[in-house]
Amino acid sequence: MSIPAKSSPLDFKPTSLLKDIHFTFSDIIARLANLSFTEGVFPNSYKSAIVTPILKKPNLDRDDPVNYRPTSNLNNIPKLLEHLYAYLSRFLSHVCASHNCRSVQSAYRPHYSTETALLHTMDSVFRSSDQGQPSLLVSLDMSAAFDTIDHSILLNRLLVGFGVYGGSALTWLQSYLTDRYQCVRDARQSLLSDCLSALHSWFCHNGLALNSSKSESILIGTRQRLCTSRSG
Numbered sequence: 001m002s003i004p005a006k007s008s009p010l011d012f013k014p015t016s017l018l019k020d021i022h023f024t025f026s027d028i029i030a031r032l033a034n035l036s037f038t039e040g041v042f043p044n045s046y047k048s049a050i051v052t053p054i055l056k057k058p059n060l061d062r063d064d065p066v067n068y069r070p071t072s073n074l075n076n077i078p079k080l081l082e083h084l085y086a087y088l089s090r091f092l093s094h095v096c097a098s099h100n101c102r103s104v105q106s107a108y109r110p111h112y113s114t115e116t117a118l119l120h121t122m123d124s125v126f127r128s129s130d131q132g133q134p135s136l137l138v139s140l141d142m143s144a145a146f147d148t149i150d151h152s153i154l155l156n157r158l159l160v161g162f163g164v165y166g167g168s169a170l171t172w173l174q175s176y177l178t179d180r181y182q183c184v185r186d187a188r189q190s191l192l193s194d195c196l197s198a199l200h201s202w203f204c205h206n207g208l209a210l211n212s213s214k215s216e217s218i219l220i221g222t223r224q225r226l227c228t229s230r231s232g
Helices: 015-020 022-039 076-088 091-096 114-130 151-161 168-177 187-205 223-231
Strands: 048-055 068-073 181-184
Touching: 015 022, 022 076, 022 168, 076 091, 151 168
Parallel strands: 048 181
Antiparallel strands: 048 068
16 A cells, blocks of 8 residues: 555556555455465566656756666566565565675665765764864765676675575575566657547548647646656
């Protein structure tokens, strides 16, 4: 019930419907999750994603692909499976309890965020200042961090460094990471194009014709929303 109400083009049922009759779908999803975790297999039908390129800033060059941020739209069911695997299967708690999980790690940990990372940094700076010592802060950025992760290294690190030994826990992750595919699509323009094509077909079938010289479109919204829409 806590998942956002928005839906992806890949959803076989709207998210609002899943939430409205959750008492029915919860049993189905629970059975799917139990089978998936027991067999150590992530369903192939949920390994696809629709990527929508979003311009990072409105003033950037639209012809340079580097200026776009790829936003992946996934089916809501695999998102639920990911959540169940991370939390209810105790995978996340097991990794966080490992001696190789540093106490200063803030990303992807319950009750930690960029705010806790900043608080820790400022606390260290203030402590050094109280002791009469200067602080040198070095900020490093990894280029396309998630795109360059080697899956074999990741799985081996979980096995050797974090004690995620053989069995369905590791094979499920391996299945989750392999044979995935994606396509790029501007979902907003595509829906509008499909709608206009359907209207055109209906008019032609009923002996009517669109007057293109007098047909117009207008995008209405706040300044911030318009900038976001144009950047997409």
